[in-house]
Amino acid sequence: MLIGAVLILSWLILLLRYPAKALPVSLAAAVCLGVVGLWVVWQDSQETRQLERLELRLTYAPEQCPADNPLRVELHNGNEVPLLALRWRVAAYRPGDTVNLADNVYTAPRYRGPGELKAGGDWQDCLPLPPLRPGYRAQTVEFRAEHLQGNF
Structure with missing residues (x-):
């Protein structure tokens, strides 16, 4: 929990201090995180549909x-x-x-x-x-x- 708070705080500091460099990296990370989230939701819904067919x-x-x-x-x-x-x-x-x-x-x-x-x-x-x-x-x-x- 403490490590997560430190990571978020350092990301915010980098974003405020160096926005030109941190913003593109942050957007890329957000897009990757979104893709992984969508993939997990899709897998879960596919498994649910398969269990319903039993x-x-x-x-x-x-x-x-x-x-x-x-x-x-x-x-x-x-x-x-x-x-x-x-x-x-x-x-x-x-x-x-x-x-x-x-x-x-x-x-x-x-x-x-x-x-x-x-x-x-x-x-x-x-x-x-x-x-x-x-x-x-x-x-x-x-x-x-x-x-x-x-x-x-």
Whole structure:
């Protein structure tokens, strides 16, 4: 923080003392900084669009999955590029409610997708349930994937 303040102060002093030399350099630096900022915003929006093209469905399916992993996950990659890695958090809601009933504690399971999923590919697996708040059962809630983070 102190280094940043010193840099800004010295830049202002140079700009005031030698405006003919410092102004072109400052404008070039501002243009470069703007280009880098635009590139970062573009990359972020591209990643957001790619994550929106993923179809991730979570269902409680104890009849189709083993007893220790009753959460069925179905993923479809609707992108034109392969999905390299995917992480998410599972939330549990009563139908029509907005309160997350899943306890996202440190010991909660970490959810990850397949290592690599080709463009247009599908993946299915059975995963463990997140711990629910006391008094709620997995049969009475709907599960949703939130906070998706992926690499394409």
